[in-house]
Amino acid sequence: MTAGLFVYGAGGFGKEVMDIARRQNAASGRWTELCFVDDVRPEPTRYGVRLFPFESREIQDQLDGATFVIALGEPSSREKLGKRLSEAGAELATVIDTSALISGSALLQGGSVVAPLCSISSDARLGLHVCVNTMSIVGHDVHVGDYTVISSMVNIGGSCVIGNGSYIGMGALIKEGVRIGSNVIIGMGSVVYTDVPDDVIVVGNPARVARPNTDRKVFK
Known part of the structure; x- marks a missing residue:
């Protein structure tokens, strides 16, 4: 298994990430x-x-040669496993679907997953273990913090900043230049026009704070 890829998490999202990795590997070997x-x-x-x-034993013996990517949709779980991999000295992979459009000036840090038909625009920055799901758009100069999950069909306008460990729900729209804090949940279909502080859940159009994000759980 030298130079193998380990997808950490074998649930439904794990199968999606495995499909992406298979397509990427078929193209790149x-x-x-x-x-x-x-x-x-x-x-x-x-x-x-x-x-x-x-x-x-099979994994511990391969830590020097293999790479890892996390396939869990919960940001807090991604953070937990990310720290575990870091402590073990594991090397991180970047898994990108062959249909995704990635600007040559974009920077994707280790552990990133970019699903089919996504667009990562000029000078965008994705932190460690960020996931961008199917058909989402990350605009120019957007900065996305570690462990954040961008769900499917999200559109993030240019120059937005998103903190660590946040979750952007399906179909959400983020106006250009907006700053979203860490440990935030944006409800699916929400339209975000103004800045969002840390540790809250926002929903609606226009998006408003619904309650604190005290337990940091998206999927309950």
């Missing part, structure tokens, strides 16, 4: 084997590939 990492599922294979818990 970057990885010798694709595998899942999952600390809960007991089965030895999943979705046509081998599956291992993180503490297994």
Whole structure:
């Protein structure tokens, strides 16, 4: 498994990330084997590939040669596993669908996932373990913080700043130049015209603060 890719999380989103990795690997031949990492599922294979818990001998023996990407949709879970990978000294992969449009001036840090038909525009910056899901647009000069998840069909206007560990729900629209804090949840279909502070949930059109994001859980 030298130069293999381990997709950490073998749930529904894990299967989507595995599909992206398969397309990327078919085009680039970057990885010798694709595998899942999952600390809960007991089965030895999943979705046509081998599956291992993180503490297994098979993974620990390959930490120097393999790369990892997290496939969980919950930002707080992405942060937890991201710190675990960092402490283990694991190398991070960047998994990008072959249909995505990535500007040559954009910067994607390790662990990023970019799904089909996305656009990452000029001088955009994605932090560690950021996910941009299907058909989303990240405008020019947008900065997205670590562990943040941008769901499908989101449009983020130019020069926006999004903090760490936030979640932008399906179909949300973010006006250019808006600043969104850390640990924020933007409800699906929301239209955000003004800045959003840390640690809140906002919904609606125009988006308004609904309540504090005290438990940092998107999926309940």
